[in-house]
Amino acid sequence: MKKIYLLLAVLFIQSNVFSQMEEDGWYLSFGVNAINNLGTQSPINSPDDWYFNSVPATLSAEFNWAGNFSIEPSLSYNQIKSGKSLDGGQLDKDYDYIALDTHVKYYFGKFLLPKSNRIELYANAGLGFFHIDETNISANLGGGILFWLSDKKNIALRAQTISKFAFNHPKSGFDNNHFLYNLQLVFKMN
Incomplete structure (x- = not known):
């Protein structure tokens, strides 16, 4: 019985997604970023100690493949x-x-x-690779507007x-859990 309810829920969500499907498209974006790696669980703790130095650049490409869903690699x-x-x-010393x-x-x-025709909210999840002093892999959760x-x-x-959750957190030194904030301009390519 639980499987039937689960199947109905999936079909309902899927029908809502496809009923709102827009044209597939590519989006390119660039902007700036800030890092909060203060060893706390608060995403807004001590904003004066965030890292926003040198050329804090972020580049990404996003492909919308199914209305409300897209995939985005970023650097x-x-x-x-x-x-x-x-x-x-x-x-x-300085660290990149x-x-x-x-x-x-x-x-x-x-x-x-x-x-609202101009405001879009989203949640995102994925995997990441990052390097400060060593290299680590992270599970990422986040969102944006x-x-x-x-x-x-x-x-x-x-x-x-x-929010970047490092896989090897206890042994990673500086390369551990942290927050990454982005402010970007987004351009539709097609």
Whole structure:
């Protein structure tokens, strides 16, 4: 009986997704990022200690394959300067931060804001690779908001938060759990 309820729920969700399906498309985005790797569980703890240095760039490409679902690989670069605090300790040299992430996104804003044509909310989950002092792999969870700057939906501004949970957290030194924030311009390619 539970399998029947599960099957009905999946069919209901799938019918809602496909009823709202839009044209498949590619989106390219670029912007800036900030890192919060303070060794706390709060995504907003000590904002003055976030890392936003050098050229904090983020590049990504997103493919919308089924209306509310898309996939996005992204590349982020930042730098953590000496003298800053990292996981409670002072740094004696500069460190580069590099992250490669792939996320599946689910856009659910139409369900919460059905009359809004310009605001889209989404949740994302995926895997990532990142390097500060060593290399680690992470499971990622996050979300964001997309604000279309035109009715044609060809350019947008996106704010996104990603929680990166390191696989080898206890032994990873600086390369452990952290938050990655992005602010990007998004361009529709087709």
